Amino acid sequence: MxxxxxxxxxxxxxxxxxxGPTRADxxxxxxxxxxxxxxxxxxxxxxxxxxxxxxxxGVRGPNLVADALAALRAAGWDAPGLRVxxxxxxxxxxxxxxxxxxxxxxxxxxxxxxxxxxxxxxxIAAGLGADVPAQVDPGPSIGTGAGEVLxxxxxxxxxxxxxxxxxxxxxxxAVYREADRLGLARTSDxxxxxxxxxxxxxxxxxxxxxxVNDLQPAxxxxxxxxxxxxxxxxxxxxxxxLVCGSGPTVIGLYTGGGGLERAAAAVQTLRASxxxxxxxxxxxxxPGGVLDPTPNE
Numbered sequence: 001m002x003x004x005x006x007x008x009x010x011x012x013x014x015x016x017x018x019x020g021p022t023r024a025d026x027x028x029x030x031x032x033x034x035x036x037x038x039x040x041x042x043x044x045x046x047x048x049x050x051x052x053x054x055x056x057x058g059v060r061g062p063n064l065v066a067d068a069l070a071a072l073r074a075a076g077w078d079a080p081g082l083r084v085x086x087x088x089x090x091x092x093x094x095x096x097x098x099x100x101x102x103x104x105x106x107x108x109x110x111x112x113x114x115x116x117x118x119x120x121x122x123x124i125a126a127g128l129g130a131d132v133p134a135q136v137d138p139g140p141s142i143g144t145g146a147g148e149v150l151x152x153x154x155x156x157x158x159x160x161x162x163x164x165x166x167x168x169x170x171x172x173x174a175v176y177r178e179a180d181r182l183g184l185a186r187t188s189d190x191x192x193x194x195x196x197x198x199x200x201x202x203x204x205x206x207x208x209x210x211x212v213n214d215l216q217p218a219x220x221x222x223x224x225x226x227x228x229x230x231x232x233x234x235x236x237x238x239x240x241x242l243v244c245g246s247g248p249t250v251i252g253l254y255t256g257g258g259g260l261e262r263a264a265a266a267v268q269t270l271r272a273s274x275x276x277x278x279x280x281x282x283x284x285x286x287p288g289g290v291l292d293p294t295p296n297e
Contacts, residue, residue, distance in 0.1 A: 009104065
């Protein structure tokens with residue numbers, strides 16, 4: 001084991017998110033296409049003076065990294081005490097899986113610090129939240145179940161995104177409740193048909209008709225100002241604009257070669273109205289890669 005170390009925590013994007021019926025456990029069946037973006041938090045891991053400590057400037061409340069470490073310890077992981085300092089770049093409570101990305105990063109790092117059974121690691125990841133398993137192994141995946149059952153994919157066709165964070169959070173639970181109120185859930189048969197269509201299409205292409213977020217009407221219903229950001233992304237040349245996950249972050253999708261340059265140009269156009277706007281590309285399937293913040297600037 002070598003310390004100190006640095007581990008990137010990649011934001012996730014849902015290039016599609018189809019909402020299915022409610023399960024017996026109260027969660028919804030989902031069909032989603034996850035991918036990992038170069039927009040990333042960073043975890044600096046150093047020896048802890050006594051036990052584990054997680055610090056994240058500017059973010060209060062429970063932290064999934066602390067939960068991940070506690071679960072690892074309970075499973076017998078015997079790395080020495082750690083101090084984990086999180087540098088936040090992923091918008092908080094914004095539908096991009098920032099907390100899940102941080103937890104996934106510490107789980108990805110854990111086997112390099114002390115032995116841990118891969119099955120135990122997978123169980124811990126699933127127990128921390130539906131977004132965590134997909135982010136332990138960065139790269140594109142089709143997610144089913146509640147999003148935690150993964151079918152990893154090879155790299156998708158070239159694309160980049162314009163990221164437009166909003167100046168307010170949006171509760172995931174509240175968005176799902178609003179989706180239920182609006183009756184947005186699809187039937188199991190619809191979800192199965194979409195699954196077959198999506199599986200046949202990727203990774204070779206991103207069909208325009210599948211770039212859909214069923215939670216978007218619920219997010220816009222709760223925060224109508226989101227529609228302004230969607231229109232701003234369209235006006236800035238995005239091929240498609242959609243709410244990311246449960247929102248409120250909006251992404252503009254720029255497909256094909258030169259997508260990152262187009263997204264970066266849109267950032268410059270929109271930065272006066274959206275000061276935290278950024279452009280990001282896809283990470284590809286490269287677990288444990290080195291964070292390069294350049295594409296996000």
